[in-house]
Amino acid sequence: MSAGGPINGTPSDGGLINEDTRPRLESWLADRLGAIRAAVSEVSRLGGGAISENLALTLAVEGGPLDGRHAVVLRAAPPMEVSASLGKPQEFAVLRAAFAAGVAAPEPLAACADAGLLGRPFYLMRRAEGVAAGFRVVKSDAPQPELARELGRQLGRLHTVRPGGPGAEGLDFLPLPRNGPALDAARQYRDWAGALADEDPVLAYGLRWLEVKAPPPGETVLCHRDYRTGNYMVRDGRLTAILDWEFAGWSDPMEDLGWFCARSWRFGRFEREAGGIAGRADFYAGYEETSGRRVDEPRVAYWEASAYLRWATIAIQQGRRHTSGREPSLELALTGRMLPEIEHDLLLHLDAIDGGAA
Amino acid sequence: MTGEDLATPLDTPDAAGLIAIALKTFRETVLPAVPAEQRFAALMIANALSIAERELTVREDPALADALRRLTGAEGDVPNLSRRLCTAITEGAFDGRLGSADELRDTLWALTWARLAVSNPKHLNSVPPRG
Known part of the structure; x- marks a missing residue:
């Protein structure tokens, strides 16, 4: 969830793939892909996954529908599960639904729920080219309105998938909101905050604000729930893929728009409110082109407030992964220390909503 | 020292x-x-x-504890008063004022500025100063 840093493509043994597991993986792949033979080579670890482990590899397939060489990513479950993230076979099902809906998700190839094969569940998808690191994506001196519009269009396509509707086959495992997505989310954050909600008045205030101001449930659609700069790839200014589907779920479509526009994901380009790349108008226009619905701005504003509480309570949990002693990590510790920044952005947003800044 | x-x-x-x-x-x-x-x-x-x-x-700004005292009507240090304020907020004592920039919002800002001054003072400069 936190920015994994610019360590893309650091070569390593890959850990999960070794002399023991490679033959097992290759014969499983051959079987799964209907091929005579499958070979795995050029394995290297990809950065950016504070939660999942991603390996880049070349897959050579002989026979079957995928005959040929493919650049792929093997995405494995983390050693320790993180609240709210989907298991790898479920994430694979979401990826399939998104891909089938015409979203630029990496093409899903095969999933393995059996932890016996590599030690953890995993799936394979085609590898997209480009950069994902947020600070690089926002670097361009000129705003990138066409990129923002395209990201809006992609999100609009994803949001055409509804529970029980066409394209939602295989997604029965995703829970439907119980008390509406807004209140469910607020309750979830309160749970994640734990005792800190009794000690930190900004957190207590934000959580209460979400509970009191929650909009009534409206439409429910398939949401990405981590749709933001840093989680898509760009090459030569053009979108190549939307990544990181592990938090997907049924929710209010405006949740993804609020999250995308939150100040936390502008990487210093604060004046470009749509992900640090352009103004909101371009992003919203693209969204309206493909989603078949209008952007509900007050609802987006609510969900942007919700975004800050979500990110704040995720940061708290990341910090706890370190402080608990289970997973000592400087990166996790520093993520835990980001809370005041996130609270700052929350207060700024609430002031803007109320017109109360001054 | x-x-x-x-x-x-x-x-x-x-x-x-x-x-x-x-x-x-x-x-x-x-x-x-x-x-x-x-x-x-x-x-x-x-x-x-x-x-x-x-x-x-870091040194604590005495104005912060004063503001928390006024809001909670209690005595104590910043952590204690913060805990009291959390309880009051969570129980709904401030529900009527959630959507307005008043002394409560100002105090939350002051708390946040004080913490940011430790964790990431640069972030304070990412917006024009609040009037």
Whole structure:
């Protein structure tokens, strides 16, 4: 969830793939892909996954529908599960639904729920080219309105998938909101905050604000729930893929728009409110082109407030992964220390909503 | 620091002083020589040390405790008053004022500024000063 840093493509043994597991993986792949033979080579670890482990590899397939060489990513479950993230076979099902809906998700190839094969569940998808690191994506001196519009269009396509509707086959495992997505989310954050909600008045205030101001449930659609700069790839200014589907779920479509526009994901380009790349108008226009619905701005504003509480309570949990002693990590510790920044952005947003800044 | 402090007698570098000089040395002599693959980790180390340094030298603004006293009608230090304020907010005592910029919102800002001054003072400069 936190920015994994610019360590893309650091070569390593890959850990999960070794002399023991490679033959097992290759014969499983051959079987799964209907091929005579499958070979795995050029394995290297990809950065950016504070939660999942991603390996880049070349897959050579002989026979079957995928005959040929493919650049792929093997995405494995983390050693320790993180609240709210989907298991790898479920994430694979979401990826399939998104891909089938015409979203630029990496093409899903095969999933393995059996932890016996590599030690953890995993799936394979085609590898997209480009950069994902947020600070690089926002670097361009000129705003990138066409990129923002395209990201809006992609999100609009994803949001055409509804529970029980066409394209939602295989997604029965995703829970439907119980008390509406807004209140469910607020309750979830309160749970994640734990005792800190009794000690930190900004957190207590934000959580209460979400509970009191929650909009009534409206439409429910398939949401990405981590749709933001840093989680898509760009090459030569053009979108190549939307990544990181592990938090997907049924929710209010405006949740993804609020999250995308939150100040936390502008990487210093604060004046470009749509992900640090352009103004909101371009992003919203693209969204309206493909989603078949209008952007509900007050609802987006609510969900942007919700975004800050979500990110704040995720940061708290990341910090706890370190402080608990289970997973000592400087990166996790520093993520835990980001809370005041996130609270700052929350207060700024609430002031803007109320017109109360001054 | 006082001479009564046995852990760090007068004229002996204290924790904040050690961290400050360690950070300066790290930035000036180690960081420039760090290879690209370790640069992210090195920057994290510098960041962690600078947070620790600020945390050891921060002084509490008495105005903050005063504001918390006014809001809660109670006595105590900032952590205690903060806990009381959390309870009041969570129980709904401020529900009628959630959508307005009043003394409560101002106090939340003051708390946040004080914490940001330790964790990431640069973030304070990412917006024009609030009137």
